[in-house]
Amino acid sequence: MAAAQEVLVPELPEVELTKRRLEQELAGRRVAEVVTRAPKLRLPIPGELATILPGRIIRGVARRGKYLLFDCETGWLIVHLGMTGFLRFLSPPSPPGKHDHLDLVFDDGSVLRFHDPRKFGIVAWTPDDPLAHPLLAGIGPEPLTAAFDGDYLFHVSRSRRVAVKQLLMDSATVAGVGNIYANEALFRAAIRPDRPAATLTLHECGRLAHTVRAVLEDSLRQGSTYRVAEDSVAYHPLEFAVYGRGKGDCTRCGGTLEEIRLGNRSTVFCPRCQE
DNA sequence: AGAATTACCTGAGCGC
DNA sequence: TGCGCTCAGGTAATTC
Numbered sequence: 001m002a003a004a005q006e007v008l009v010p011e012l013p014e015v016e017l018t019k020r021r022l023e024q025e026l027a028g029r030r031v032a033e034v035v036t037r038a039p040k041l042r043l044p045i046p047g048e049l050a051t052i053l054p055g056r057i058i059r060g061v062a063r064r065g066k067y068l069l070f071d072c073e074t075g076w077l078i079v080h081l082g083m084t085g086f087l088r089f090l091s092p093p094s095p096p097g098k099h100d101h102l103d104l105v106f107d108d109g110s111v112l113r114f115h116d117p118r119k120f121g122i123v124a125w126t127p128d129d130p131l132a133h134p135l136l137a138g139i140g141p142e143p144l145t146a147a148f149d150g151d152y153l154f155h156v157s158r159s160r161r162v163a164v165k166q167l168l169m170d171s172a173t174v175a176g177v178g179n180i181y182a183n184e185a186l187f188r189a190a191i192r193p194d195r196p197a198a199t200l201t202l203h204e205c206g207r208l209a210h211t212v213r214a215v216l217e218d219s220l221r222q223g224s225t226y227r228v229a230e231d232s233v234a235y236h237p238l239e240f241a242v243y244g245r246g247k248g249d250c251t252r253c254g255g256t257l258e259e260i261r262l263g264n265r266s267t268v269f270c271p272r273c274q275e
Numbered sequence: 276a277g278a279a280t281t282a283c284c285t286g287a288g289c290g291c
Numbered sequence: 292t293g294c295g296c297t298c299a300g301g302t303a304a305t306t307c
Contacts, residue, residue, distance in 0.1 A: 009300065042283060042303080066301075083300055084285080099285090118284045120301065135303085162278065171302070179300065263279085265300070 010081040012143070012176030013219035015066045018087060022068070022112070023061040025089040029106040030057045031072070038101040041116060042082060045102060046125045049077070053104065064131060065139050065175030075127035078135065082120025088113050140174045143212050148174055150206025157197040157205065164200060165193035166263045168212070177212060179265050181219070183243045185211040192274045193267050194260065242268040 010018070031053045036045050052075065059071040068087070070077040079087070091110035096103065102114040102123060114121065126133045140156075141147035156173055157164070167173050168182045177185070186193045188211035191204055200208070222239075241251050246259030250270040259268050 011301095042301085080301080082284090082302090116284095117286070118300090120284065122302090160277080166278095169301085266298090 009083050009178060009180065010066065010085065011178045011180055011219075012066060013216055015068060015081065015176070016063055016220060018081070019061050019063040019068055022087060022089065026058045026070070026112060027060055028057060029108070029110070031055065031104055032107040033103075033105040035096075035103040035105060036101070037096065037103075038119065041101065041119045041121045041123060043122050043124065045123045049123075049125060052125065053077070062130075064136050065142070065171055066178075067130075067136060069130045075125060076130040076133075078122070078124040078126065078130055078133060079114065080122035080135075082116060082118060082122065084118040085114065085116040085121035088115065139171050143174050143177060143216055148209055148213070150202060150209045153209050154200070154202045154205040157200055160197040162197055163194045163262045164191060164197045164208070165267060167197040168208075169263070169265070174212065177216075180240065180243045181212065181215050183268055184215040184240055187242045187269060187274060188215065190274050192271075193269050194262060242270070244268070 034050045034053050036047075036050065039045065053072060056072045056074060059073060062069040062071065066080060068079045068081070070079070079085075081087070089110065089112055091108070093103070093105075093109070093111035093113070096113070097115075099117045100113055100115050101119070101121075104112040106112075114123070122135070124133065124135060130136060141152065153173075157167060160167055165182050165186060168177050168185070169179065183193065185208060189204070189207040191200065191208060242257055245257055246266070246268045248257050249255070250257055250273060253270065253272050255270060255272045257268050258271050259266065261267060
């Protein structure tokens with residue numbers, strides 16, 4: 001079996017698990033104060049949070065792709081974890097450390113803390129429907145819903161010359177599929193990642209839509225626990241068939257996995273099993 | 276419109 | 292021990 005691989009990047013399953021965890025911890029809490037320790041992550045942190053949020057109750061947490069959406073009564077706090085972002089609920093809170101960029105302090109003293117060494121995360125605010133926000137408006141169907149199927153994938157891949165892996169990783173095609181799960185889904189579907197998208201048959205699109213769903217659901221099941229150390233956080237280690245295993249052995253045929261770059265992203269596949 | 280490229284950012288790993 | 296280099300990668304923004 002494949003060696004356990006540390007998941008460093010929060011992909012859709014990790015974001016979904018974060019959503020479920022935070023919903024339990026935050027629902028009904030009233031914000032007392034907002035503490036910002038960095039002016040910007042990948043985009044500026046809205047300064048108006050400090051005046052808008054105090055007094056508001058977190059009514060619930062939703063997810064769209066890899067975006068977390070916090071219902072704050074008069075609007076929505078939008079958070080993307082980027083590559084290294086992590087949200088922790090602390091009660092009571094510890095002193096903030098390096099890379100702790102944002103705290104929502106609740107009226108009972110507990111804190112929601114955003115930690116992100118790489119600052120690839122995003123914090124935004126909208127008083128309107130968050131799904132209409134520019135960051136979310138163009139995102140494709142959720143991969144775990146019926147809207148994402150072989151017919152859809154076949155339809156959007158016609159006349160597209162890009163590699164099918166890049167099409168999969170385009171958030172306009174489907175929400176929340178990053179490098180790890182694009183690699184895994186293509187291996188399970190036995191489709192070479194560098195195939196021009198338009199060359200996929202309807203049958204192959206059906207297989208791929210199915211394996212995208214399968215790898216995400218597998219991770220949702222396996223990643224149900226978190227390791228949270230004193231000063232570091234990580235997601236549950238998962239096992240991958242190809243991701244991070246370039247030049248390793250194919251778990252299916254025993255051949256040697258090949259590593260290439262597509263769109264400047266590490267891409268691993270089995271040249272014998274995937275065509 | 277689609278495709279390709281750049282930018283953002285820090286920690287880890289490497290060769291010297 | 293330290294320096295400089297490369298790599299990791301989501302996605303918005305930019306360019307062709």
